[in-house]
Amino acid sequence: MNKEPFAAAHPFLICIDSDGCAFDTMEIKHKECFCPAAIEHFHLQPVSRYARDAWDFVNLYSCFRGIHRLLALLKALDLLACRREVQERGFVPPALPALRRYVQEGRPLSNDGLQAYLEEHPQAEDIRTTLEWSVDVNERIGRMVHGIPPFPHVRESLQAARRHADIVIVSATQQLALSREWGEHGLLELVSGVMGQESGSKKQIIAALKGRYGPGRVLMIGDAPGDRDAAHENGALFYPIRPDHEAHSWAEFEDALQAFLEQRYAGEPEQSRIRAFEKLLPCSPAWESACQEREDERRDPS
Numbered sequence: 001m002n003k004e005p006f007a008a009a010h011p012f013l014i015c016i017d018s019d020g021c022a023f024d025t026m027e028i029k030h031k032e033c034f035c036p037a038a039i040e041h042f043h044l045q046p047v048s049r050y051a052r053d054a055w056d057f058v059n060l061y062s063c064f065r066g067i068h069r070l071l072a073l074l075k076a077l078d079l080l081a082c083r084r085e086v087q088e089r090g091f092v093p094p095a096l097p098a099l100r101r102y103v104q105e106g107r108p109l110s111n112d113g114l115q116a117y118l119e120e121h122p123q124a125e126d127i128r129t130t131l132e133w134s135v136d137v138n139e140r141i142g143r144m145v146h147g148i149p150p151f152p153h154v155r156e157s158l159q160a161a162r163r164h165a166d167i168v169i170v171s172a173t174q175q176l177a178l179s180r181e182w183g184e185h186g187l188l189e190l191v192s193g194v195m196g197q198e199s200g201s202k203k204q205i206i207a208a209l210k211g212r213y214g215p216g217r218v219l220m221i222g223d224a225p226g227d228r229d230a231a232h233e234n235g236a237l238f239y240p241i242r243p244d245h246e247a248h249s250w251a252e253f254e255d256a257l258q259a260f261l262e263q264r265y266a267g268e269p270e271q272s273r274i275r276a277f278e279k280l281l282p283c284s285p286a287w288e289s290a291c292q293e294r295e296d297e298r299r300d301p302s
Contacts, residue, residue: 006193008212012165012261015206015231017222018178019171020066021241022154022187025145026223030059033140038073041133042094047086053287054079060243063283066224068109068172069134074100083287098124110197111135149185151241153250158190160254164261168193170205170220170230202230210234216263221253225281228274237270240277 020026035055038044044051054076058064064075077093080086086093098121107113114131118124161167168191169178175196182188195205202220210218220231223241231238239256241249256273259265 006166006168008166009192010165011213011217013209013213013218014161014165014167014260015170015202015209015218015220015236016167016191017171017202017220017224017227017241018169018173018181020223020243020246021221021227022150022169023148023181024151024246025148025181026060028145028148029141030056032144034059034069034072034137037133037136037140038076041129041136042077044080044093047080047089047091047093050083050086051076051080053285054083057285061281062285063225063278063281065243065281066222066226069137070099070103070109070130073130073133074103079285079288094126094129096126096130098126099130102127111138146184148181150187151250152247153253155187155190157250157253157257158187161257162190162192165219166192168195168205168209170195170202172197172202174198202227203233206230206234206236210236216266219260219265225278228277237265238274239265239270240273242277243280245280 016022018025019029031052035052038055039048039051055072058067058072058076058079064072067075074096077096080093102114102117103109107117111131111134114127114134118127118131121127158167169182171178173196175194175198178194178196179188182191182194188194199205200208202222206218206220215235216237218231218234218236219239220227220236221239221241222228222231223243223246228238228240237260239253239260256265256269259269
């Protein structure tokens with residue numbers, strides 16, 4: 001069922017992220033798929049405990065939550081390299097210089113992009129390893145992640161919102177996977193459109209949709225700072241789903257929805273929720289011991 005094309009039927013638009021926002025899939029994907037695969041492919045077994053700490057911090061419990069997997073990999077390795085316990089063990093995480101150059105050059109952050117680069121630069125072994133890791137992650141997710149229901153109050157929130165607003169799934173996940181997951185739980189019929197990674201970044205998707213609606217009539221619901229940025233860079237409003245407080249966030253959405261429809265949500269109502277959201281996502285881990293010189297050296301692939 002392709003839900004991407006749709007005609008605006010209401011004066012308001014609500015964009016909603018999927019992983020970690022509507023569905024409790026972030027923890028299982030990162031703790032059971034992404035991180036175990038990274039430990040295996042990048043040979044982090046001697047410091048697996050600390051690798052898990054770094055991976056979970058970056059992807060679940062920090063201001064980096066929701067960043068692309070390739071950027072998250074580099075950030076987690078940087079944090080791992082600077083951790084005192086890792087240094088005391090004499091372990092040096094892989095620097096991945098080719099991947100760092102790849103990212104700095106603004107190349108596509110996708111498996112297809114990595115594959116194309118590898119065909120041109122077959123000697124780039126860390127690109128090869130990264131691609132193998134990323135493919136393995138997708139396979140693990142396909143085997144592991146299923147049967148996970150939406151967070152409490154999501155269904156009721158969508159049912160209430162769809163009477164007054166068009167609802168579009170806006171996610172970095174593949175569209176087929178989104179349709180399958182939302183359809184599995186009977187939620188697909190509650191939305192107007194499904195726009196995954198094939199449709200562009202979240203910022204690009206909102207930009208393409210917002211012209212159908214007036215000022216102050218577009219709202220993004222998300223669980224990551226990137227969702228906030230994608231909304232605000234398009235002049236849209238943001239409703240945060242707070243990590244570890246997802247059910248409460250959805251239970252409180254009824255009041256925010258009414259304020260949005262009455263165009264009272266902009267200003268302090270939105271900002272107070274964003275402050276509570278940002279407070280949960282620090283940018284530095286508790287264990288970080290100042291190692292800026294070494295991190296700067298690792299970031300410079302030259």
